Amino acid sequence: MMNTPAQNAAANSRGRKPSLLFTGMWFGGTATVLQNLRKIISAHSEVDSTWIPIEPEPPELFARVPPISLNWTLRGGMIARSRIIQQEKSGKRFDAAYFNDHIPASFIDGFRSRVSSVMAMDVTPRLMEQHNAWYGVPPSGRMNIIEELKFRRTRKTYQHTTFLLPWSNWVKKSLMEDYGVDEAKIRVLAPGVDLDLWTNDTVSTSTRTRILFVGNQFLRKGGDLLCNLARLEPFAGCDFHLVTNSVVENMPPNVIVHTNVLPNSPQLVHLYKQADIFVLPTRADFFPLAIMEAMAMKLPVVATELGSIDEMIEEGNTGYLIPGEDQDALAERMLRLIRNPAMRRKFGANARKKAEREFSLRHNAEIILETLCRAAGMHVPGRV
Numbered sequence: 001m002m003n004t005p006a007q008n009a010a011a012n013s014r015g016r017k018p019s020l021l022f023t024g025m026w027f028g029g030t031a032t033v034l035q036n037l038r039k040i041i042s043a044h045s046e047v048d049s050t051w052i053p054i055e056p057e058p059p060e061l062f063a064r065v066p067p068i069s070l071n072w073t074l075r076g077g078m079i080a081r082s083r084i085i086q087q088e089k090s091g092k093r094f095d096a097a098y099f100n101d102h103i104p105a106s107f108i109d110g111f112r113s114r115v116s117s118v119m120a121m122d123v124t125p126r127l128m129e130q131h132n133a134w135y136g137v138p139p140s141g142r143m144n145i146i147e148e149l150k151f152r153r154t155r156k157t158y159q160h161t162t163f164l165l166p167w168s169n170w171v172k173k174s175l176m177e178d179y180g181v182d183e184a185k186i187r188v189l190a191p192g193v194d195l196d197l198w199t200n201d202t203v204s205t206s207t208r209t210r211i212l213f214v215g216n217q218f219l220r221k222g223g224d225l226l227c228n229l230a231r232l233e234p235f236a237g238c239d240f241h242l243v244t245n246s247v248v249e250n251m252p253p254n255v256i257v258h259t260n261v262l263p264n265s266p267q268l269v270h271l272y273k274q275a276d277i278f279v280l281p282t283r284a285d286f287f288p289l290a291i292m293e294a295m296a297m298k299l300p301v302v303a304t305e306l307g308s309i310d311e312m313i314e315e316g317n318t319g320y321l322i323p324g325e326d327q328d329a330l331a332e333r334m335l336r337l338i339r340n341p342a343m344r345r346k347f348g349a350n351a352r353k354k355a356e357r358e359f360s361l362r363h364n365a366e367i368i369l370e371t372l373c374r375a376a377g378m379h380v381p382g383r384v
Contacts, residue, residue, distance in 0.1 A: 017048045018378050019093060020369075021115070023080050024100035026053035028216070029289040030122075032263040033191040034100060040365040047369065050092060052083045054104055072137075073103050073150065080104035084111055096376035098368065102157045112160060116375035118368070120165040120189070123286040123307070124174040125154055134220045134284035155179045162375040165189040165368065167287045168308030187371070190292070192361035197264060198296035202273045209238045209338045212275035212299070214268075214290040215282070218246035222281030222304065225327050230255050234335055241271055272297040276344060277337050281322065281330050285309065296355040300347035302333045318351040 022041070024034045034053065041049050058079045062068060068075050080103070087094075088111075097112070099105040099119045105112065128135070158164065158179045164186050166172045172188050175181040204210070215221025223242055230240045231252050240255045242248065248257050261268050272278075278294035279302045286307040294301050295312070301319035303309050313319045320333035337344050 017046055018095050018373055018376065019048045019050070020372050021050050021052065021084070021087070021094045021097040023052040023084065023097065023104045024054065025076055025103060027056045030100060032289055035263070036194060036361050037191070037365055037368070039194075040362060041369065044369070050087060050094070052080065052087070052104075054079050054083075073106065076103040077106035081107045084108055095378055096162075096372040098372055099161075102154050105157050105161070106153060109160075116162040116372075116377075118163045118165060118371050118375050119158070119161045120167065120191070120368075121171060122167045122191075124158075124171060124178060125151070126178040127171065127174050127286075127307075131284035161185070163187065163371050165371065167191060168311050170308045170311065171286075187367075189364055189367055190287070190359050191289070192359045192364040193289070193292045193296050193355070194264070194361045195296055195356060195359075197269065198272070198293050198355075200273050200297040200299075204274070204276060206274075207237075209277065210275045211238050211240045211334070212243070212271060212278050212294070213240065213280065214243040214271075214278075214293075215280065216245045218242075218244045218248060220282065220284050222283055223248070225281045225325075225330060226279060227251060227255055228327060229331055229334070232331070234331070235338075238338065241275065243268065243271060272299065275299055276341075277302065277334065278319075279330070279334060280304070281327075282306070282309075283324060287312070292355065292359045295351035296359065298345075298348035298352045300337055300344050300351065302330065302337070314350070314354065318347050318354055 022038070024030065026034060038051055041047060054076050058075070060079060060082065063075050063079055068078055094115050097115050097117045099117060101121055102119065105117060105119060128137070158175060158181050162185070164175060164181060166175060166186065166188055167190050169188055172186050175186060176183055211226065213221070213223055213226055215223055218224065223244060226240055226242070229235050230238070236254070238254060241258060242255060243258045243261050245259055251257060258271065261271070272293060278291070278299040280288060280291060282288065282304045285304070288309070291301055291303060291309065291312050295318060301313050302322065303313060303319065304324050305321035306324060310321055313321055315321050322329040322333055337347070
């Protein structure tokens with residue numbers, strides 16, 4: 001029989017470690033966020049943590065059969081359900097569970113009725129609707145009965161979660177207005193980056209300005225807009241370093257493409273350290289990890305004003321926000337920074353301060369751990 005929260009708290013008072021489950025969608029920038037969090041939490045000796053990553057192409061046979069194979073929400077949710085059941089059948093018992101999205105929590109009502117849960121997210125389905133095409137998601141219809149059932153399932157999942165940790169106020173507003181979540185259950189918390197790894201005291205001696213772009217999905221992230229600018233005379237004195245796994249052809253000589261660069265790798269850190277400006281003219285995004293990394297590395301940032309990016313970048317203080325698809329605005333903001341090294345340094349210093357205030361992985365991991373223990377009604381162990 002499962003313990004109640006009161007029994008969990010009593011057991012913990014006798015010295016038992018909190019047993020915490022972490023289940024997440026393991027792909028793209030989200031995978032890096034979870035890997036970062038896992039590194040911190042797993043090093044905490046006073047917590048027993050179990051991790052269930054949900055891969056884009058899970059090996060289970062049932063995930064390859066329609067309709068499960070045709071719907072990512074159904075596939076991810078059923079994989080999470082299957083693996084959590086396996087953990088419990090093996091004798092594992094959990095005090096609280098952490099989910100990085102509603103999908104892995106969608107089909108485990110019985111589990112979540114016994115085990116308190118905490119959920120983080122960078123977007124809600126309603127907010128994502130306008131960007132579906134860029135993420136390979138078929139357009140939804142508000143009057144479609146299937147879409148209505150999906151909405152009700154997601155609303156129930158959010159409302160039955162003990163605490164929610166959206167990455168931004170943009171997402172918090174959607175949770176409250178679109179899904180009816182009680183504000184008392186919500187705390188805005190960015191995922192954070194390792195500020196010890198992402199730190200930069202390099203003083204550039206190059207006579208050419210280095211522009212850095214990081215985005216595996218080249219077109220969605222707006223890499224083509226930068227390539228267009230690289231061909232123009234005002235940018236002849238700049239080197240454009242593009243980190244991507246997309247195929248990029250017919251580039252001008254001042255564009256250098258870096259492929260197969262791994263997250264948190266020495267190569268990626270080095271590229272950030274050598275850069276003068278970070279630019280992300282993205283067409284669809286929610287809360288880009290690369291912007292947090294750039295700010296931690298004291299880089300001024302120019303990026304599109306969409307999703308939560310306007311909460312990350314302080315206009316005219318840490319960087320500039322531009323309208324989507326506005327190449328003229330992109331060029332103008334970049335040239336301001338290219339022509340004014342003192343402004344670059346000022347914006348970069350301000351960006352690092354904001355990263356220290358809001359994007360510290362270690363500090364934010366402590367808050368996640370505290371929230372999980374609070375959800376379970378347990379004493380919070382020693383800090384991470």
